[in-house]
Amino acid sequence: MKNQKNNHINKLEGIISISAKGTGYVTTSGEKIKQSKQNKEDPEIDSKHLNTAMHGDLVEIILHPKGKNRQTAEVSKIITRAKTRFTGVLELENGTLFLNPDDTKMYTDILVEDKMINGAKAGDKVFVEIISWTDARKAPEGKVIKVLGRPGDNNVEMQSIAIEKGFDPQLPQKVENEATEIKKRGIKEDDYAGRRDFRKTLTFTIDPSDAKDFDDAISFKELGKDEYEIGVHIADVSHYVKVGSALDLEARERGTSVYLVDRTIPMLPEELSNDLCSLVPNKDRLTMSAVFVIDKNARVKSEWYGRTIIHSDKRFTYEEAEKSIKSPHAPLHKELSILNNLAKLLTIERFKKGAISLDQEEVKFVLDEKGVPLKVIKKERGDSNRLIEEFMLLANKKVAEILSPKKDKKNHIQEEGISIYRVHDLPSREKMEDLAFFLRSLGYKISLINGIIPSHEINKLLKSLSKDGKKSTMSDTVHRAVIRSMAKAIYSTKNIGHYGLAFEHYTHFTSPIRRYPDIMVHRLLTAFLTKHKVGKEKILEYEKLARISSEQEKRASDAERASIKYKQVEYMSKHTGKHFEGVISGITEWGIYVEEIETKCEGLVRVRDMKDDFYIFNEKKLELLGQKKKNRYRLGDRVKIKVKGTDLERKTIDYVLI
Numbered sequence: 001m002k003n004q005k006n007n008h009i010n011k012l013e014g015i016i017s018i019s020a021k022g023t024g025y026v027t028t029s030g031e032k033i034k035q036s037k038q039n040k041e042d043p044e045i046d047s048k049h050l051n052t053a054m055h056g057d058l059v060e061i062i063l064h065p066k067g068k069n070r071q072t073a074e075v076s077k078i079i080t081r082a083k084t085r086f087t088g089v090l091e092l093e094n095g096t097l098f099l100n101p102d103d104t105k106m107y108t109d110i111l112v113e114d115k116m117i118n119g120a121k122a123g124d125k126v127f128v129e130i131i132s133w134t135d136a137r138k139a140p141e142g143k144v145i146k147v148l149g150r151p152g153d154n155n156v157e158m159q160s161i162a163i164e165k166g167f168d169p170q171l172p173q174k175v176e177n178e179a180t181e182i183k184k185r186g187i188k189e190d191d192y193a194g195r196r197d198f199r200k201t202l203t204f205t206i207d208p209s210d211a212k213d214f215d216d217a218i219s220f221k222e223l224g225k226d227e228y229e230i231g232v233h234i235a236d237v238s239h240y241v242k243v244g245s246a247l248d249l250e251a252r253e254r255g256t257s258v259y260l261v262d263r264t265i266p267m268l269p270e271e272l273s274n275d276l277c278s279l280v281p282n283k284d285r286l287t288m289s290a291v292f293v294i295d296k297n298a299r300v301k302s303e304w305y306g307r308t309i310i311h312s313d314k315r316f317t318y319e320e321a322e323k324s325i326k327s328p329h330a331p332l333h334k335e336l337s338i339l340n341n342l343a344k345l346l347t348i349e350r351f352k353k354g355a356i357s358l359d360q361e362e363v364k365f366v367l368d369e370k371g372v373p374l375k376v377i378k379k380e381r382g383d384s385n386r387l388i389e390e391f392m393l394l395a396n397k398k399v400a401e402i403l404s405p406k407k408d409k410k411n412h413i414q415e416e417g418i419s420i421y422r423v424h425d426l427p428s429r430e431k432m433e434d435l436a437f438f439l440r441s442l443g444y445k446i447s448l449i450n451g452i453i454p455s456h457e458i459n460k461l462l463k464s465l466s467k468d469g470k471k472s473t474m475s476d477t478v479h480r481a482v483i484r485s486m487a488k489a490i491y492s493t494k495n496i497g498h499y500g501l502a503f504e505h506y507t508h509f510t511s512p513i514r515r516y517p518d519i520m521v522h523r524l525l526t527a528f529l530t531k532h533k534v535g536k537e538k539i540l541e542y543e544k545l546a547r548i549s550s551e552q553e554k555r556a557s558d559a560e561r562a563s564i565k566y567k568q569v570e571y572m573s574k575h576t577g578k579h580f581e582g583v584i585s586g587i588t589e590w591g592i593y594v595e596e597i598e599t600k601c602e603g604l605v606r607v608r609d610m611k612d613d614f615y616i617f618n619e620k621k622l623e624l625l626g627q628k629k630k631n632r633y634r635l636g637d638r639v640k641i642k643v644k645g646t647d648l649e650r651k652t653i654d655y656v657l658i
Contacts, residue, residue, distance in 0.1 A: 010063035012043070013079065018055040022047040022107040026061050026073065041070055047107065049074035052136045055105035056082030084130045086110065087164040089151050089649070090144070092122035099128045099142060102164060104650065109139055116143035125151045127163055152648065154371030157566060158260050165559040166552075167258045167265050175250045179269035182240050183276050187284060191239070192309055195286070198231060199311040202335065205279055206388050209317040212264070214279040215511045217287070217312050218391060220335045226296040228338065232395040233287040233310050235277040237512035238522040241268070248519075252545060255552025257514035260563040262371050266514070273513050281315040288522050290395040290509070298345035303398055306529055321384035340383050343390035350393075354455045354502035357462055358486075360479050361471075363600045365567050373571040376599035392510045393501065396422070400505035403524055404495060418534050419524055420517050420546050422506050424498040425487040426452065435485040441622050442474065442635065455502070458482060473583045474636035476595065480585070488554075491517050491546035493539050517549045565651045568601040572653050573646040579658060584637045587624060589617040592633055594641050594655050603653030605641065610657060 014028035024045035043063060045053075053059050053075040060077040088101040090112065097117060099110040110128055112120075120126045125148040133140035146163070149156035162169055203219040219231035241247045251267050258265040266273045279285050289308040293301045314331065316324070324330040325340050351357070362379040403419035427435075429451035436453055439446045444461060446453055462482070465475040486500065491508075498506040509525070512518035520542065527534050586593035591606040607615050613626030615633075624633040633639070641655040 013060050016053050016057050016059050018105050020104050024050055043071045043073040045073050051075040052133050053078055087127050087160040090120050090122055090124050090126050110142040111139040112142050118144040120144045120147045125149055125156050125160055161559050161562045162265055165555040169265050171269055174246045176269050178246045179271040183271040196306055196308045198308050203310050203312050204314040204316055205312055206316040206321045206384055213273045213513045215513045217279045217310060228294050230294055231289050231291040232391055233289045234510050235279055235513050236286040236288045237277050238519050239286050251516050255516050255549040256556045258556045258559050261365050261567045262367055277513050279312050281312045284309055284311050290398055298342045318384045322382045325383050340387050343387040346390045356455045356500050357459050358483055373567045396507050396509050397503050399509040400507035403528055404505050419507055420491055420520050421495045422508050423492050423496045424489040424500045426499050427485050427487055431485040438481055473638050477585055477636045490550040493543045569646050569648055569651050569653055572601050572643050576643050579642050582639055582641050584635055587622050603655040605655045605657055
């Protein structure tokens with residue numbers, strides 16, 4: 001922070017967040033700013049002082065003189081734009097075309113002159129780039145990059161969600177061509193050289209019923225003396241995707257595949273993702289493997305890493321594997337039962353060390369041929385899901401350990417190492433205090449130790465909300481609050497451990513078909529095994545790639561959530577006037593958010609529609625209280641609701657209480 005004594009101007013830099021109401025809040029950083037008295041409250045910027053700043057921009061601000069209320073400021077300079085491209089509907093008003101952006105954080109329309117419409121017409125859904133915006137008193141000017149189609153069409157809306165977040169559904173032709181050539185070549189005899197052969201070892205995959213790309217397979221062999229050889233075999237994508245190739249450059253830019261409600265936008269072309277790299281049954285496949293000898297107590301006795309070749313014997317869906325675990329007459333019952341018991345022991349060990357249980361219910365849509373949602377079903381998570389999860393966690397943890405710098409007993413580094421880690425920082429004290437306050441307001445006894453709620457206490461609370469497989473109405477509300485209090489997991493070359501999993505070392509090694517960091521980890525593991533030194537000068541490059549992957553992961557997650565929300569609103573739009581049961585998931589001064597129990601479709605009951613009383617929001621108790629009848633609405637309460645209306649453009653649902 002700079003203090004200029006002559007005119008008492010305080011200048012700060014930071015990222016601006018803009019609310020749906022068009023008010024900005026700037027998150028600042030840096031040592032001097034941390035010492036500032038304003039660091040607990042991000043400076044607020046009203047709409048007339050935004051000076052063309054948009055959500056996510058890096059900006060310079062000038063603080064206003066501090067009054068009794070919240071610190072206010074104004075934007076003095078845009079340093080870098082976070083986003084200049086927006087999807088939306090092209091509208092015509094008084095002979096002028098403008099874009100009405102889908103992004104609710106974009107608080108102004110974008111003017112599009114006739115010479116910039118690129119064949120679009122009023123009413124089209126389009127993708128527009130801002131080409132000029134220097135005067136805050138005028139609308140930004142844009143040009144149409146792509147005409148997407150007519151609003152409301154499922155294909156157009158899904159494309160719009162993806163492209164808005166920076167994921168073009170189409171891969172460049174040169175990338176497709178490169179993949180076609182690799183597919184044509186297939187697997188040759190010389191590809192087998194130097195690989196450990198697992199083709200005669202029992203190997204299988206377990207995936208969702210609708211999965212098309214199979215990243216991982218498990219091999220199993222009984223060794224006697226209550227010991228088992230368990231191989232975690234991962235598609236050897238780095239064998240095909242070479243550094244600097246068109247495939248590689250596109251994959252590093254995308255960072256991840258994107259999973260929308262009705263489609264996948266793959267990071268790699270389907271010739272690789274669904275075919276040559278996919279560990280399909282009854283075909284030889286090239287893999288990178290972590291192979292463990294494990295005893296009956298789930299202790300790892302020895303480990304081996306390297307390039308392998310497998311021949312999967314069976315492709316299980318989760319449902320089929322679940323049946324095999326439970327039924328003595330189902331295929332591979334004995335093997336899956338042993339693996340399941342070992343997985344449960346690994347889970348127990350994780351939680352003993354402080355891992356946090358954050359499994360949340362998820363929903364899945366059943367769509368007709370036009371993409372219209374017919375019904376919403378809850379995804380079931382059984383032993384088969386957790387079995388695969390535990391062995392993938394084990395492989396990820398162990399690979400991170402061997403790639404990490406080696407230390408002696410006095411904690412001195414004896415051997416350098418480099419890896420891309422998957423790290424998860426401790427929650428901030430401020431967020432933990434907020435969580436503790438929230439949980440206490442719900443009547444739970446919560447203690448803070450060194451500013452953190454101990455993980456065993458969080459797990460105990462979450463477990464108490466779910467008995468005999470049935471969740472209490474408060475379960476999702478508490479789960480959501482706990483997740484919001486956590487830091488976000490990211491990729492980094494600097495290892496700070498993984499708080500949520502309670503692992504000192506953790507990486508992503510098991511999904512290279514759909515995640516670029518896993519490809520990088522495969523390359524680093526190959527370099528380590530062949531004793532090829534990765535120079536220190538590469539660390540900066542890897543750190544940059546880790547940062548890009550973290551950013552892309554967030555964008556992909558946002559796109560996935562937006563597609564789910566769109567389908568939920570579309571589903572409820574067919575049920576206007578119908579009655580449902582819901583749980584209060586949020587409370588504000590303008591109303592209560594209610595999540596419908598079966599479909600998890602969240603909507604807003606506005607205070608102005610609560611006609612039976614005059615309600616006041618109590619922020620401390622997080623409740624709405626009726627002044628005459630003393631009706632009280634709190635988080636987790638079950639309520640009966642009616643669908644009042646929906647808005648597909650804004651992806652919102654309005655409920656009323658009945």
